[in-house]
Amino acid sequence: MCSALLLSGCNNSKSDSVGGSKPTPEDTPTFTLAWSEYPSWSVFGVAHELGLVDKEEGKMGSLEEKHGVDIVLEEATYDTCLNRYTSGNCDAVCMTNMDALIICPSRSGVAFLPTSTSVGADACIVVGIDDLDALKDHKIYGLEGTVSQYCFARCIEEIAKETGGDQKPGDYQFTNQDPAIAAAAMSGNQETHQAIMVWNPFVLQTLNDRADAKVLFDSSKIPGEIVDMVVVAAESQEKEGADKFMAAVADVFYAMNAEMASEERGDEVLVEVGKKFSQLGLEDMKKVVQQTQFYKTAEDAKKLMASDEFKQTMEVVEKFCVEQGLVKDPTYTFDGDATAALQFDASILDTL
Template sequence: MISRWSPRLLAALAAGLAVALPGCSSDKDEPVRPGAVPPATADADTPVFSLAWSEYPSWSAFGVAEGEGLIDGAQGSMGEMEQKWDVDVVLKQADYDPCLGLYADGQVDAVCITNIDILPLAGGRPAVVAFPTSTSVGGDAVLAVGVDDVAGLKAVDTRGLEATVSQYVFRRCLEERGENPMDYPYKSMDPAEAARALQDGQIKSCCVWNPFLLSAEKNTPNAQRLMDSSEIPEEVIDLVAIGKDSLAKEGGDRFAACLAETFHAFNTKLNADDDLKVALGERVGMKLSLEEMNTVMEQSRFYATAEEAKALMTKAEFAEQTMPKVAEFTANHTGADAPSYGFEDDAAALNFTTQYLDLETAGPAE
């Protein structure tokens, strides 16, 4: 069994930070809006593929996209993009860690995951990064109460999930400030518990992500944001990864292109429709106002087009500086060398490639 990292678990929150944990499901939650392309019945020979996703701003797009008729998450029924690419996509919604488990165990073809978490999993099941969905630009942050500056964190325990995005952000922000992370104590705690503990005065510092971050900032008097992911631009990347074994199946390339075009077509609608932003905010767990959802989207910037996605995937800094830092973090926190990764390198256990974005742009073969 592959050893999985601690989850970047995103659960639905009520105003008081009560957590509701959704189970794994492929049932549609969004009613199809008037004017959406009606679903079609898949033929018996239509290839079937699956995507595991959890609630997070850019990943919840797949759930809300059902209401737009872009995709139909139930097997045997096809939305607009599935019809275009002649693939039947099954959406499996679960908490983040179970999603990783479904992918690692080969029970789904693709997963919504971060660049920090897919790397160790690729050692057990080689994967391709088909496209990024968003990057954290202040959506992960260190909040503190009664601590005046970063140096003051040496004297307190910062709480957050270990060996995952939160600790990565904590360590990298310290390094960017010329500090030694070993001088700063960090202890594991579930993000919802950490945000609540900060609010209740039980701890003095935590590192959490949205929507826990937004809620903690709103509800914790005198909370200060001491560091955040905007200090390490385009290092925390949310993305869709697909198993190489799944891509090798008939229609695997069309599946990847279908997911990419679904995401980008949804973004086109999202940017023109404030109601969709509010619907997305409801999916990520809080009754967010439009203003609050705009803040969340500023802090989790979407790669809204294929061109924006390709710009990241071909950026020298991402390949030559960011991913080596991620590999080092993986080795330090798993006790083993990180699996091989590469860019346009089919031999690498984790391959970042733009070929499916190119296919999306070109369209399906006639």
Template sequence: MIKLVGRVGTSLLIAGSLALASCSKAPDPATTPRTEFSIGWSIYAGWMPWPYAQQAGIVKKWADKYGIKINVVQVNDYVESINQYTAGKFDGVTVTNMDALTIPAAGGKDTSAIIVGDYSNGNDGILLKGADNLAAIKGRQVYLVELSVSHYLLARGLETAGLKPTDVKTVNTSDADIVGAFSSPDASAAVAWNPQLSVMKGQAGAKEVFNSSQIPGEILDLMVVDTATLKANPNLGKALAGIWYETVALMQRQDAQGKEARAAMAKLAGTSPEEFDKQLSTTFLYAEPKAAVAAAASPALIKTMTLVRDFSFSKGLFKGAASADAVGMAFPGGKTLGNPQAVTFRFDDSFMTLAADGKL
């Protein structure tokens, strides 16, 4: 049985979280060293190493090395996990690049992406019935979770086909309802992510006409941590990097231990080992820290975040902002995007670099 849970929540929740972040200041994190931390996560193929690492004792191993305790906590609703992080309940959370920008960062919570874990390489797609090319989407109603990475994928797909957002009408549909909605004879277009996407592909007449592998590196999955907490407690960043790269190395193995680890992750995700491996095949994991460091330092990341922030601003996700530059972002090498005096989203490659150099 496939558990239909993903990275994306409803636009209502996104809007609510933005209002919360804008109207009420989250509690300031401790500015003195601490020994116990909480990290939130939700179900998605690229994030299953975190709960597995806790189950397998890898979290405890690295936390003990640095004299700290790390609680890895599941939240069933993805956007709620980000809301809780934004409100200060979690010190870090698993999140996409777009949602990290539009929820905590746009709300004023200074956030650092310390692990670039993967990018969607086909895990998100556009489906049509009765057509096999994206151009046929013109004039159709498109079912998706509005103001999410699915909406972003649609915008990028339309752009590649020479179409405008006004050429389609979007129908806001929750992640829990989209499979059923697309099964209706009246529904002929939808955007979804795995595992829902794989189920919807099996519906009569459905064809995938665009997917995230055609915009590689644009839908990123991250581990982010409150910047002030990280500054006061760098050992948290070191432990998290150690946990991540040890676990990902294990899950990449094709021996009995690697298969056992992936099967355990599949069980934690509520799916079968076969389905989980299928989802991993459309997830580009930065298994080697050197590759993740290179991705964070690449000019392509600034181009990606420019596309993401421009789309987000156009949809009103920078509440009250006069321009897309209102939310500042910082990148390795001292590069910035947007207002350098108002940086609230940072790509910090220092802990991935320590892992790459064998210095954790």
């Protein structure tokens, strides 16, 4: 439950639901958004507590009422969310641009809301290793076929480019392991784990647990390449009320950004987001939102989606995914080609 301070800012209508939600009128379109714990996605869980949206079907928060749509929020692990999307059991899902490229050939989608980008939230953490040459002698534990492996490979390439070195991702022993297990092994001083490649909260937790651990490199080397998004299924976009749903989701997201920027209670809202994101406190969450930079306004999002840089980024992501055998023949578009498996289209944000 949200605190008294948070509840004091919810809309003033009263009911038995958090934030004074109201029953959904008949014939209101209903859509489902699957989300997992991550900073710019956990805001949807807090939005329920603030009364902006009611996660239950048949109840509406203030922004659902505004847009005339019932949004059902389903929280699950990241992999479960992706599975729900591919199996047709949700209308939209929170996922990265890389996973959208991999998954959308199975169920076409439209990426309409970029929420954040990793600028240090994915990191190679080491103990007793000072440079890339020394790193070659050790296994680097991280989850293969994910943004962790992508970030590792891209950072090696960028560092080599910066330094004039000849290092290549294939020179290193990237070893498949779940990030929670890898981080726990390093935190537990296991000698086998002198290098790990993980994302937050495991980055901060590991650095907090081991004073001799340090970041060798991180995703600040590749800002704007790992992008967190909301993707709606193309078939769901054809349903009546889809535009209302997409606009409402975006409106909720930007309203939460405004709440976190509030001088009056921004810190407390950030703490509530932290509770949805592995129970991190205020100081750690302040670091998290520096390392996971939000696209705080519709203007920020539209600028990203229209940029040549992001189009070039997707070419790099595509190359990595194809080379790793993660996807065979991906098709994506920025110009509204409905035959593409993945469309990048933020035009709904013009309606806000």
